[in-house]
Amino acid sequence: MSAILSIGASRNLDGLNHRFMQEIRALAGEGWRLSMRQERSNGVHQLTLFLEDHPEGESLDEMTLILRQFGARVLMDWILEVWEGELIQKRLRAEYPHFHDRERRQIGDKAAHILKRKEEVSKEYIMYRISHDQRILERLVEVLVDYGRIHVDGFLRFRFQDYLQAVDDAVDSAVDEYTMEKEYNEFIHLLRYFLDIQESRLEVVHVYLCPGGFRLLDEGGNPVNNEVVDGISRDYLEHDEISFEDLLISALVTVAPVQVVLHSREEKPVSETLNTIRAVFGDRLHRCPGCERCQPYTSVMAPKKMQP
Structure with a gap:
């Protein structure tokens, strides 16, 4: 052996x-x-x-x-x-x-x-x-x-x-x-907690993602304006290092809409941003399959700064 x-x-x-x-x-x-x-x-x-x-x-x-x-x-x-x-x-x-x-x-x-x-x-x-x-x-x-x-x-x-x-x-x-x-x-x-304790200010907010930024409109097509979102916009103008994705999420949590409708020229908008919004808003988030409102906002040259 x-x-x-x-x-x-x-x-x-x-x-x-x-x-x-x-x-x-x-x-x-x-x-x-x-x-x-x-x-x-x-x-x-x-x-x-x-x-x-x-x-x-x-x-x-x-x-x-x-x-x-x-x-x-x-x-x-x-x-x-x-x-x-x-x-x-x-x-x-x-x-x-x-x-x-x-x-x-x-x-x-x-x-x-x-x-x-x-x-x-x-x-x-x-x-x-x-x-x-x-x-x-x-x-x-x-x-x-x-x-x-x-x-x-x-x-x-x-x-x-x-x-x-x-x-x-x-x-x-x-x-x-x-x-x-x-x-x-x-x-x-934490964002979910803030969203739950916030009083919904609008029934529906439409989010139009465009190159370099986004726009928030209500159901009537009017810009979403309030003192908090205006303050976020001013902060963004002073701090360029803040990403528009962070501002978008902050603005949506502040407004706390019952529904969020996301419009984007791209089939797959910034995945991390979309994932965060989906994680926070859950069933409140809806993707627009394409409508007459999308083209004017998502295809034109968007401003570099956020415009509420």
């Missing part, structure tokens, strides 16, 4: 053991007898693959090489699918202890998504992903073929620091993303 490869780690290797057994099962029909032994000593989990017998005439050295290369691929898949999650949570516990368990799980999912970049389908991304996985596989093969032994913790710490850095960066980005989303949701909740 010969030991083909041995894998050590600080965590339980039951899942990896199962993967190996599933993969090597087909070899039994070809006369190869393989077995796995799992042990734990001094806090180190050890998984060893043994070759108990092989067909006559088959090269033991060649089969050992093949099995070690095969083992490197199984180990790579396991690291990326299982160990990566542990690395993410370890980073979160160490650097962001103020998050509770549910938040850490949500942030962990975001970090894993960032690492995998599932939304990317371009040729450049495909090449990046192949290159990334190939680098991990090549380094695992190098160690297992030469030595037949590997300790996953040590391998990542000393031989693949760029991967650990990528995990840390993904976690930091996920935390930033989660924090921004949380702040945004709190902002929406």
Whole structure:
């Protein structure tokens, strides 16, 4: 009986053991007898693959090489699918202890998504992903073929620091993303609160989005004017860094119409603005499918400043 490869780690290797057994099962029909032994000593989990017998005439050295290369691929898949999650949570516990368990799980999912970049389908991304996985596989093969032994913790710490850095960066980005989303949701909740306590000043407000700004008209086609919206307009004239999207949302919450009808020359107006308005007004918001009022307001050159 010969030991083909041995894998050590600080965590339980039951899942990896199962993967190996599933993969090597087909070899039994070809006369190869393989077995796995799992042990734990001094806090180190050890998984060893043994070759108990092989067909006559088959090269033991060649089969050992093949099995070690095969083992490197199984180990790579396991690291990326299982160990990566542990690395993410370890980073979160160490650097962001103020998050509770549910938040850490949500942030962990975001970090894993960032690492995998599932939304990317371009040729450049495909090449990046192949290159990334190939680098991990090549380094695992190098160690297992030469030595037949590997300790996953040590391998990542000393031989693949760029991967650990990528995990840390993904976690930091996920935390930033989660924090921004949380702040945004709190902002929406506050706007809803203000909207609920406001007395509706108009039954319907028509919002005409145009290049660089917007117009608010009532049901009769008259500009919506009141002291609050006028004040917002004056503030905008003094602070050009304020976006028209922020002003639009503030104006609508101030007027608190029963219904908001959105008119836009574009099929898909600024998505972030529309999403915010939809989140705040819910069923009060309606999109105009196109009417005689739209063209004069959405196709002409709009002023750079908001005109209420």
